[in-house]
């Protein structure tokens with residue numbers, strides 16, 4: 398089927414798929430998100446600075462890239478959704494069940510990711526209008542904002558924009574949008590990096606981020622680094638598999654894997670070169686956790702010349718990065734619904750967007766508006782993050798490595814690897830990745846503790 402928009406120019410029945418560069422940019426867009434700009438800086442701050450960053454690179458290259466190539470290959474080989482692709486490349490129905498788990502995981506991540514993405518939009522508007530800097534109790538501003546009604550409006554806004562893009566299809570929607578925004582994001586990042594690196598005292602931040610001190614690492618750092626490599630490359634959620642199903646047979650998946658991994662790392666690297674020099678320059682504790690970018694950075698921007706402009710740009714950047722990821726998250730259940738229930742793209746998109754809104758509501762409200770949305774010491778928001786990121790994501794990743802490493806015979810042909818590279822890849826998929834991912838799972842599910 399072709400999309401509404403593309404149908405005038407395309408032959409009826411020709412598949413709606415990515416162009417070569419469109420695919421790379423869309424996959425980088427999926428990878429680069431709040432994970433790079435919001436989570437990566439605060440976990441690097443908490444788990445060991447430069448030494449943690451190095452560990453993250455090792456995990457990304459040794460485990461993330463092999464699993465990414467496997468996901469793309471399953472998707473393109475099966476040409477189906479994140480569940481049916483397993484079955485189409487010769488897997489038993491049970492593998493389809495594992496894939497379905499990822500579809501559910503993507504739906505759940507989307508529901509609360511849209512809430513945080515909404516915060517970034519609100520902050521962008523507040524920063525540009527100068528309201529954010531009118532009162533310098535940034536902690537108070539943040540908590541009164543997240544405990545009110547406004548986040549729900551922004552959450553709905555993010556979902557509607559995402560739905561509008563995804564409803565236009567792969568080449569006419571997702572690709573077009575990423576082709577403009579991903580290069581745009583790089584320009585914004587570089588502007589902010591130059592600003593951050595020229596602040597007084599920036600060197601101490603650069604040193605914290607780039608000069609490793611291995612005594613800062615703990616066993617936990619390794620598991621957090623690996624878990625984040627998965628999250629950051631959008632693995633284990635069917636997103637890369639679904640995007641893989643729209644890739645032309647002639648495109649090299651190995652080269653694409655390197656480009657996506659390199660892109661993800663580059664954006665995280667620049668994000669680090671913005672956040673750490675800034676926090677060091679202003680004497681802000683970089684290990685304060687999730688509130689770092691919403692509380693600490695506004696304080697820094699308010700004390701900086703042209704802080705309104707730079708603060709506004711920073712939050713716009715977060716918002717764009719978030720949107721290029723939300724489109725890939727929503728495409729996972731959308732592709733499933735189109736194929737499984739024979740829905741039109743439009744119907745599938747809006748039903749799923751509405752579902753995400755409803756599931757995200759208690760997450761958005763769990764910051765104070767509705768007291769009692771806490772179970773077993775975790776808020777509804779924390780539970781959703783915990784179940785999706787710590788349980789479903791590693792399980793989905795494990796399914797991919799085990800299936801690709803042991804069950805799918807034709808994988809080398811689809812991935813286009815032969816000889817030594819193929820053997821190294823298979824070794825990683827068979828022995829290294831599953832064991833490490835299992836550790837991450839057992840640790841993040843609270844089954845093993847250090």
Ligand code: PHE
Nearest residue numbers: 428430431432628629631636
């Ligand atoms: N990779 C995205 C980020 O870093 C998050 C994501 C996870 C997107 C899984 C799609 C699937 O923010």
